[in-house]
Structure formats: structure tokens, C-alpha cells
Amino acid sequence: MISYQITAVDPVAHLFEVSMRVDAPAKQQEFWLPAWLPGSYMIRDFAKNIIGLRASDEINRPLQIQQLDKQRWLIESDADVLHLRYKIYAWDLSVRTAHLDQTHGFFNGSSVFLAVRGQEHHPHEVEILPPNNISDWQVATTLPRIKGDDFAFGRFRAADYDELIDHPVEMGTFTLGSFEACGVRHDVVLTGRHHCHMPRLLKDLTAICESQITLFGTPAPFERYLFMTQVLKNGFGGLEHRASTALHCARNELPKSMDAPVDKDYRSYLTLCSHEYFHSWNVKRIKPKAFIPYQLESETYTPQLWAYEGITSYYDDLMTYRSGRVDKQSYLELLSQTFTRVYRGTGRLQQSLSDSSFNAWTKFYKQDENAGNAIVSYYTKGGLFALYLDLTLRLETNGEKTLDDLMRLLWQRFGQKAIGTDDDSHQQLYSELLGRDASAEFAWIDKAEDLPLAQLLAKFGVELKLRASSSNSDQGGGEAEGLNVGFGAKYKAEGMGIRIVSVANGSPAHKAGLSAKDLLIAADNLQAGAQFEQFLQLYQEQKSVTLHWFRDDVLMSGELPIEVAAKDTVSLLISDEEKINAWLG
Template structure:
């Protein structure tokens, strides 16, 4: 046996959702401890993948049976006597997300962290994977292929290379001289030519920022389902989950492109420019860093920007989407409770484990990080008279840390200060290390200002100015909760009238002022009342009928939108042009 770890993956009975795996480890220690990761890079949550392993057995080089001892939740011990060992086991896979694995009669998708046992002693060796496909299926992976085997230089590269197996016909294109492949599961795309054309433009726009692409080929794995949205970045590929119905509308298509642009930007920001705290990955436990606001938030800032730069989003639409992001931030009370640095550090127990109190107690480092990076870009442009911006920070980080050595916890801030030519500590103290409201005055540098209004409905995402109405606009009553289903309370806003009156998550509201009501009617009828009026909310709590009086508050003005300043200077117009590549007069209609 060569000095490599060999895996064979089979799926003889796809309807059982069980992958069959054989892992062959070369001769080595007397005792072999084979372990499975508890998390996968890019998704900062301990997911306990070992809970899906079953039927683990071991054999020696002569196929003689060896006893296997389960040491802990993720470790399988074999007394190998210094000889080669093969572990055979099955893995249950019936969770269709980009960070897990899924097998059924239509395809097989697997992330390495969920499937491949490894040992610390052999982690640095090459890892080879052979896939036995059902008849008519093909295997797709970004790894190089030698004969029947896919070759990873080490276990880290293997974990970073998801596999898709199925009866798919890929779509291809070339961007910046590099071949790209798009494999789609779940449905067909009505206009595959438009899909590849749009992706090509985005990929080339991102490549221009860094002067080329850092890989020899790239694979998009696209999963179109009835629900769900998300992506997971990899060193030369990405997996994208998106609702198939979303591709039928222009806004849904736009949203898909921003998702693809986000994961593609991770080729640089996360996969190669990465926090030093994650070098090397410790697959056994949480890996802590305060920098996720930069690595994810900055990527979120660039995803819309690159769709714009690719000519696939107008400047006006870009500003509307930015306003929607600001609205999302200002409708999250947790921004006043958790700092951005802490949101990054505590992602393991907060971001990926939301509950009914999360909006009150936490903030997303994607969300606030995107806004902070937009402000940071403008701060640098203002400090350098538009000579430099966040692009220059990314190029500097790429130059210094693109080798994967890792950015120190202070490294991003130091790079920003260097590019800006001034100390921006006060900006970081406020935006990243405190819960103060952000300072939006820097938008004036590009001739814009931030405005607030009352949302028209729960579906109002903000981003646009108020609809023109004649006559006096009366204040709206406000309850301060959200519902799901018929009218089950899902979240109560901290300090709201609903909280003060004693309404709880999971309360089932059945009537308002004695009349039957559903969730939409509950909110709408309260908004028709004046602030200060008392309403009677009838509900079931753990099957007990109750009635609570609630004194309505005034609906807050938390929808955010950007407007043009009056009488902009030529400098402001020039700065806007440099930022978004469009004339200031074209922005916002």
C-alpha cells in the first residue's frame, strides 16, 4: 500500500440514505485512533457528525477481523499492531444542506467532514477517494483525478472538496482563463445560457480585483429545492442551496447571483486569507476568532458590489438592497446588546443556534459586518480623496496572507489603517467593539444620506422612500411581536408593549378585542389603532385560555433608505462615480 489514506465510497441502496465507506490507513502506530470532525470549515457550529456513523468494523491487511473500541463520541480505536488497517462503516445522510450530506434515489452529495474518518498521524498524507456510482451516475468534485481516484494532498484539502454523484449533465464556461463547471440538482434552469453567462461575468469581475484566479478549475454545485437558501465555500468549489421558485423572478435571480458572488469571493477571503486562529483547523472542537465580521461581513458587502460591477445590477437597485440591509439591522434589537466582535467569537453558540430571543440578544456578523464594511470603504475613500478604498485593503491582505498563514486578530484593522493612511481606531471601537449605533455621516462623502420611516407592513423590507400619500399620516399602534402559522407568537421584541403586558413566545393568539384573528390580522388591526389605546389579546398558553390587556405603543420608524443630498458638490458626485461606477444623478431615480 502506498503512503496514503484510501477511501472507497459506495451507495448500493440509495433509498436507505446510507453511504458505505471503507477507509484504509497505512501501517503505523500500535494503536490507531480514527476520528471524525465535529464541524466543517465555513460553518461555525459543532454538528456532531459522528452521530450518523453506524456498523463500524475493522480488518487487518489479510482481511482478518480486528476489534473496534468506541472511545468517545468521535473516536474509534483499533489495536493495529503497527499494521495497515481498514475501517468499514455506513453513514446515514438525509439532510439536504450545504454543510451536511444527502443521499436518495436522485443523487448523492457528501462533505468530507461528515464521511471520512481520519487520524492525526496521517492527516498530512495524501488522501485518495474512489467512488462506486450507481449505474448511469457520474461523480463531480474539484479534486484532481488520477484514474478512478480523486487525489487530495492532505485531509484538509479532502474536507474542503465536496462530492456530488448523480445523473447530471454539467454546464461549463471559462472565466479569467480558468474552466468552470456548474452541476445542478433538483430541477433544470430554464435559461442555462444566461446562468453561465451571468456567473462568468461575476467571476471575471472578482478575478480582476486580485489579478487572476487562485485555482486551476472551479465547480459550482447548485441544489434547487422547495425551500432553504445558503452556501458553503470551498478551496475550488462551492455548494449553493436555493429555492427553485426563486429563479422565476428577476429579484430571485438577482438574489441567486449575490449568493454565488458571495461564495466565490471566499476563494480569497476565508479560503486563503483566513484568521490565524483557524490555522490549522482543529476538527475536534470550536475554533474561536473575533474576525468573522470581516471574513463574512466583508464578503457580504462585496457580493452585491460584484453583481453591480459585473453590470447585472443597477446602481439604484444596489442602493435599495443596501437600504434593505440597513433595515434588517435596525429591526434587530440585539444590535444594542452584542458587539460585532462578540458576535464573531460566539458564533458557535449564537448565530447557528437561533431561538425566539436571538433577535433581542444577538446580531449577525454577516449583517452588521456588511454595513460596517460599507462604511469602512467610504471612510477609506474619504481619507484618501478617493485614491484608495476597501479593494486596496483586500489586495494588501492577499499579498501578505494569501499563502494561508493566517491573519492575526489585529491584522485586518492594521491593514485598513495602513491603506487609509490614518488611525481609524475610533471607528473600530464604535463599529466593532461597542454596541453604539453606527455613524452614517460618511455617506455624505458620496452625496447620500440615511433616512428612516415607518414600515408599511411586516413584509416591508425598507430600502425605498415612503409612498406618497395625501393628507395627514397618523401614528400607527404597535404591539411588538412576530407570529408564525395561524397566530403563534414566535418572538416578542424586548421592551415592547407585548413584552410589558406579558405575552410570551409560543402563545397562541385567537382573538383581539373579542374577535377572531390570525397573525396578519393581529398586527394589522393593532396598527389601525392609535398609540396609547388598550387592546385585549385572547390566547392559549399551554392549552390554558387567557386574556391580556396591552397598551399599544407607537410603531417605530425602523425602515431605512438612502436618499440624495440636496445640492451635491462636484466632489461628492465624483466620489459616487468612483464608488459605484455610475453617475450620481442616476442613483435613486
């Protein structure tokens, strides 16, 4: 047995304290901490937050610890029992690591619990203790409980280390709600100040969860599920786990009443919940062979992330629609925004989906100001590829087969059997459903080209309309009037001008000489401001406009050519109600 005790020992200093006991250790016992956690494909070096690691034997004699590298330690001893004690600095307000202050505590096990080399498959126990002088905190986690009432501090168990680190923990004075979906208990925990109308949230999540369980078939792959959300002024993000998800959202994204319409803010939160919940099947249980088991000490490469994040990104919006939370036009607006995010980056013509997946560690998760010119997201373009597969299958089988059938086959043949998918597994199953070889369809995974979706959508009663952006905040969808003059740079208002965030290659901004981080202060000797793109529309009859900007503390200038704005914004419009019902009916 390997046992841990974790205490929020000093919330003001953001410190958890962990003590652990290892029975029957090896004479040369190694300990290690993951460098990354499943679902977030970047080396994060959690061990950097360990403070004051100490070891002793069963009679409390201190033992020497040899550090082997950034995340491994070795203890040589004849002791029958090893005790380790250390602190964890927890001040990362994210869903990935650990965060602790006077208001709440949160941690993923991968960032706080040392693993015992050679004993990762043994049972693990952990006792979670409250901070001193704070009596009203509760605990939310899906770790199986040994001792204590629901949401009370107590003792928990895990079958092995992999299970131990796949149940995040939230503690504090949170708002709690519960519902049943297909007979499974679901809990909702909101931490932070908010004005959420909980009955409305529970109603909408029930519909989404039941739609997804029904898609894959009962029973659900968990006995209980937990949505835990940190509510912030501005926040967005989520990370999936085997029976829970950790989320961040903004206060304005939660519903205020039972009958309020699902606006864009609330829709954003619901689709985030839908996305992470769909991962309960697609990546937590249906997963690449390279992830069985996870190798958490270094990068694990796979060209399949398009299938696990891309297909999930297609279904997160779709299941929000199918569950009746948004209407057809609202769903098409969400899909339009996915198209727009892809089309606005010339990186889609530089990087394929398989390459994007394989290089997630260094390119997608470490994006810089040139990302739009160099890479494509396996989330967004992967979602479009899932749409392409769905519509193609529906068209060729006269609606008898859909992408739902592919997901069910993946679940039955891989997920339920804990068998990892090969790089061609999706293609093989899709070919089986299609009744012919699907090599031509799956060749798009290795192409840095736009998918032929406009023609497909037209056959399902949807017109794909490309237009220019109407403003710097236009995300796509709707029928807004596009700008006539293009700029080609993302920016934000700042002090005496606008700060350039990124520049599209070949755009007017690029030709003028602008680069990311430049502070554009003037155009035509007039101060640049937040409405800069609208300002440029005054110069449609000119060939160029003189710009002045600072790069560091050097004043620079250049000529911005007046060019027609790029048509990189997508609106999906219903052209035939009868045809669209073959897809969204």
C-alpha cells in the same frame, strides 16, 4: 497512502458505505472524525451517523476497536495494513453534511471520511462508486482526478486530509453548464427539477466571477471552480470550499430566459453565488491564524469572523452591482435590507461585533426566540462596518484608496503566503492605507452601538431614511408608507389565529404580555389573522386593545398599548448623482 472507497450502497435507506485502507499504521492507531466543518461554526458531531464500524488486518482477520469518545476510535495491532468498513446515514438536506436518496447523493468529506491520527498530512485517495442498478448518474467534484472522464465515477486524489474534506461531491442526473472567467474553467451543476435558462445563468456568473478575480488580481487561486446547486421548492444557503461551493436555492430564483430582468428572486441567488465565490479569497486563503491549521475536533474561537463574513457580505451585493447584473437603485435596496436586518434587533445594542464573532458557536449558530434582543449578526453588522471602512477611506484619501486596496493587501501579505491574520492585522493594514492610526475607526468593533453611517452616506449622495415597517413582510428599501401603530412581534398565520415567533423587548407586544410560541386568537374580540398589523391601524385613536391568546392550552389576555410604530426600516435614496459616483461610479 491512505485510500477510501465510497458507494451509495442503499439510496432508499440513505446509506453510503465507506471502506478504507491504511498502510503502515501505528501499533496503537487512532481514528477520528471532525465535529464541525470550516465555514459553519457549530459542533455538529458527524460521528453520530456512523453505523457498524468494523476493522480487519491484511489477511482479513477481525480486529478489536476501542471507542475513546464520541468521535475517536483506537485499534491496537501489529498489522502492516488496516482495513476499516462502515456505513454513513445520510439524510441531512443541507450544504453541511451528507444526503442520499433515489434522486441524488451529496457529501462533504468531513462527515464521511475518518482521519488517521498522525497521518493527516499524507496523500489520500478515494474511489467513488455508483449505486447498484442506477446507470445514468454522474459525479461533480473539484477533487483532482486520477481515473475516469470528467463527471464520471472514478478515482481521485488529495495531497492531505485537509484537501480531501474541502471538495464536496454531488452525484445524480444533474444539469451541467460551463464557462471561462479570466481563463479559468468554471462548471455549474444544478440538481433537482428546474426550468433554468442555463445560458443566462452562465453569462451572469461569468461577469461576477471576472469582477472578483480582477479585484484580487490574476491568476485566480484555483485551476477550476465548481458551483453545485440543489434546486428545491424552497431553499437557501451556501458553504464555501477552496475550489467550489455547495448551494441551495428555490426554483423561482433561477432565470427563465436570456432577457428577463433580474428580479428579487434571481438577485437573491446571484448574490448568494457572489458571496460564496468571494470566500475563495476571504476565509479560504486569507484566514485567521486560529484556523491554520483547522482544529476540527472542538470549537476554534476567534473575534475576527466580522472580517471574514461581514466584509464578504458587503462585497457579495457590491460585486453583483459592479459586474452589471443589477442597477444602482437595486443595489441600494439590497444595502437597505442589510441595514434593516440590523436595526430591527435591539441585540445590536447588547453585543459587539468581536463578541458576536467569538460566540458564534453558542449564540449565532444556536439562535432562539430571544436572539433579536440579545445578539447581533457579524454578517449583517459586519457588512455595515465594511461599508463604514470603505466610505471613510474613500473620503479621507479623495478616492485614491478604497476597501479594495485593503483586500488586495490582505491577499498579498497573508493569503498568498498562507499566513493567518492576527486580531489587529486588518487595523494595521487599514492604518497604512489611511495614512494615520485607525484605532478610532476599529474601536467600533468592540462597541454595542450603531455605526455613524448616515452622515457618511450623505457625503456620497445617499440619504438614509428611517421609517416604520409597512407590513410583516417589509424587508426594507423602497419608499413604502409605514404603519402608524406598532406591534413589535414577528408572527405567522396559523389555524385559528397567529403564532408569535419572537417579541421585541419594550415593544407593545412585550407590554401586553405576549411571548414566543403564544397563539394569538383575538383582538377586541375579533379573530386575529395574517393581516394583524394592518388590523391594528383601525385603533389609532384608542389607548389600548384587549388581546386573547393561548399559551399551551391556557387562555390568557392582556392590554396591547396603542403606540407609534418603531422606525426600524431603512430606505437608501439617491440625493446627488455626482456624489454617489465617487462610490458607485
